[in-house]
Amino acid sequence: MAVFNCATICPIEEMEFSAFFTLVVMLLAAALFISERVRPDLVALIVLVFLGVGGVVTPQEAFAGFSGSAVMTILGISILSEALRQTGVTRWLGARMHRLGAGSEKRLILTTLLISAGLSLLMNNIAVVGVLLPAVLGLARRSRTSPSRLMMPLAYGTALGGMATLLTTANLIVSNALKDAGHQPFGLLDFFPIGAPLVAMGAVYMVTFGMRLMPRYMREDETLPQQLHEKLSHLYGLARRLYEIEVLAACPLAGQTLREARWLQRTGLRILTVRPQGRINLPPFAGMRIHAGDVLVVQGSLQMERLEELGLRFLRALPDLSPIAESGLSLAEIIVAPHGGLIGRTLQETRFNETYQLQVLGIWREGAPLLDDLGTIRIREGDTLLVQGSAERLHLLRRNPDWIVLEEDPDAPLKPERFGQALGITALTLGIAAFNILPVSLAVFGGAVLLLLTGCLDMQETYRVIEWKAIFLIAGMWPLSTAMRTSGLVNYLLQPLIGEMTHIPAWLVALVLILLALFLTQIMSGQVAALVLAPVALTLASRLNLDARALGMAVALGCSLSFPTPFGHPVNVLVMTPGGYTFRDYFRVGMPLTLLAIVFILLGLHFFWGI
Template structure:
């Protein structure tokens, strides 16, 4: 007969439930809920210490997450991911994958999910996701699905792939190691891969086609078309399209750009008027070997920026009524220190005749300039010319650092994937290397880190330790064992998988593995079942961490980029958990004849 839980176990379950309900109702910001949870744990354990501990031990438990290796690892990985983005290191990969996305977005997502799932079978989940997040963000900026609709499905595919081998995740290794210590023969790397792959095929249609529909469009551009600018592309001598007809080249242009007048042939020194979005203008200039401002000016800006260690910023500025530029052309305005790449003309007012659609037309109040320069120079230009700096200024990739960023990330991933050093060490070393090489500027590291994720990680670590140290996890395991006597093997597998899934989604993978694996051995002896399928049920349950952002560090890594809320994970993750539990339980039962 199982009695009531201890006071601390009951309080731990109450705090965990309260945190979950607060997250799910979305009445308060995640940062506030996380900090309140940490505060409640600290106060509770200081006033009512766990037997055998001192009040200060409770404070260490509550606040220990802020110095935990998991938090340091996640922060370092976010910094390295930022380094890949700001240097443009992944643009070639994004363009290659983007070519598939342009054929069909659903096909592009399917190919991406397949690549991610395959890679995570042999490489740790976290580095795979860190490499793919910037690519998905760049694809979204190029017109593919919004990142908020692809990152959760991508994360799910990575987690399923990581579940398929003993080396896919550190949790798998932990379960296999504990089971080996308890007497189970050591499992080979691909011992249970076929089981997971069958379940993955069953669940793939949901991840691929339904999940994106359940997620919001959190992109900044959602709801309006990107602004288009009139610009002039100046063809350089190194263009790969020299000698080709204008009509042939026009068909190869990226989305978001059109020739305003099509040239007969592409010639060096030629000037082509275009109508383009900022992204389309950049991509067309790259493909054509052209510039949207005099080449000497663009080259000088790049030299000055590199010498000063600054970012080159692209910004949009609106002409006010008293701007000196009104009534002048770009060629006669005497603009210095910055490069104007294009103009978005304001509609003509009253009975004024419409202006010529040309980058050489006279400027007027309300026109918006696309300007390139250093941040300080842009601010001085806006102030001197009475321009209004609009939102959306963005640094251009520092492509000279791209190979350096790739080398740093590749080294960090290699060292962690093959177990040469822990991922916490390789990620931290990689982040420091990003700073030293100026791939990421130290004074702008705040753009790489998310306060919401940092506080949430610290709170989840605290709640996981509380559940384990208070005896709440052990008590739940006893209840589980007592309630499964006499049940069919497939139901036992499903229940233990669900139990471990609950632990992993609201505590931690390590807690779920440490608690669930001994329970599997105990149940096997009590119910007369083979140990191996029960251990695999624990291993699979530890990886079914889709339903909350606190379940696994990859869930938290995508939270900031996708601008997700807690309920987004619940809405998409709970159906996937149910699908996976049912599929894996049935497949395990058939495989082991239960």
């Protein structure tokens, strides 16, 4: 490879200066990362500028990271993840993960790690995190768990799962190097005997020592839907006025729409959700027809005599607002903006329900809730309204100067009607990437464009949700990888080691290759580390008369040891901000896991590969 022949391309003096300058920049960046005095993404940009100004890389090489496959994959994944969130796919997935992990934080961590590891057997690691990240964030809110307790298990699970399959990029690179050198390439299941125990070990570690080492950062900007519902229910006293009633065959309102029946005026009860014939909850709307057998969740003052007259049967009182969440509706508090045009007018006069397609459940005024005859109450400055409606309508309300949205459910889907489209496009995208029909970056970006074309997400939202921190971090560090190869620094670091490894045991050779892969992965990414070390492993195997495939396995698995730093793999960067992690957090949790993984890799190489 060019790495080992760069001395023939450049004069030795120039090459030595470039290598020395690259080493200085690398050590400076490491010091800044460890000190945490400068933001990681800013450190990456400093590295880019220094290497470019120093002439170690060309301007084209300095900015090549912004068009690199990893960056473009993250761009596409950011779009895909937000589309899944807005259409409710991740809420659905998070609910099922919550059922599996409900009961304890340990079960949540284990569920997150095993699901991410299982998916990474067949999918690109970045794609796995892109799909699961918003679902796991929703899981954290649903279970009232700090995201910092689940983000690392998510990232580490994908890395561990990738070590059990050929489909990881570093594994494929080493396999192709073996084939090009005339050796038998790795098969799909060759990694599984070592990778499966690694996944099991990682799961045990994360639910024991890892749990104790992981930080517990509580983000003040996170609103927990359950807490929000419980708080609002208690604050407005709604739990004492929530009921389920059934529409009987004798009901004179059956067969009419809510508008035709003048439901609120005749019953005094607001319908929150409807279960046609007792099935799934549906949000009410003016044109909805009520039929005999429908079960209604209502709010208001219940009068048994009046119910009997209208052919309605009382079923039970409800303790909370959970039926609203089940129906896909959201709750929010909105406050009347000062000097707004609605002050002094009633909700009926402003046709609030029809105009905003939201239902008012209560008005908070002077420290107490108003719950009766809301349509006739004149709005005052400072009034706060508890409203129910679709997340999309609440989202649009934020743009209205007459209202200020205080709190709303962050997981509520804005476009639930696009659920099937988003799920289908995502499945198609991941299938194309998993079977290598197209490169992962192109497949993911194509899927993102399809999601935009079908209306699952709009362009304005796209610019807001892109993970710019991850992009600048990866793109900024990209030139360092290029400089290490082109300046000859890698050659200087490896050649003395190669000479010293001619008289040591085979397992120690494998250990040295694993440690080199670990080191280079933190700086150059696992893919580049595999490109650099694969020929080294083949050279050593030839000189020492060792199994080339065994040493190749050591290199491939070592390139997946991304745990100790946020830069070992893009997935670590993706979860860094949601988890609130620092460089030290990764090192504290990831280094013990890395040492355990090295021991397991060496044991696996001994038992399955004879080293």
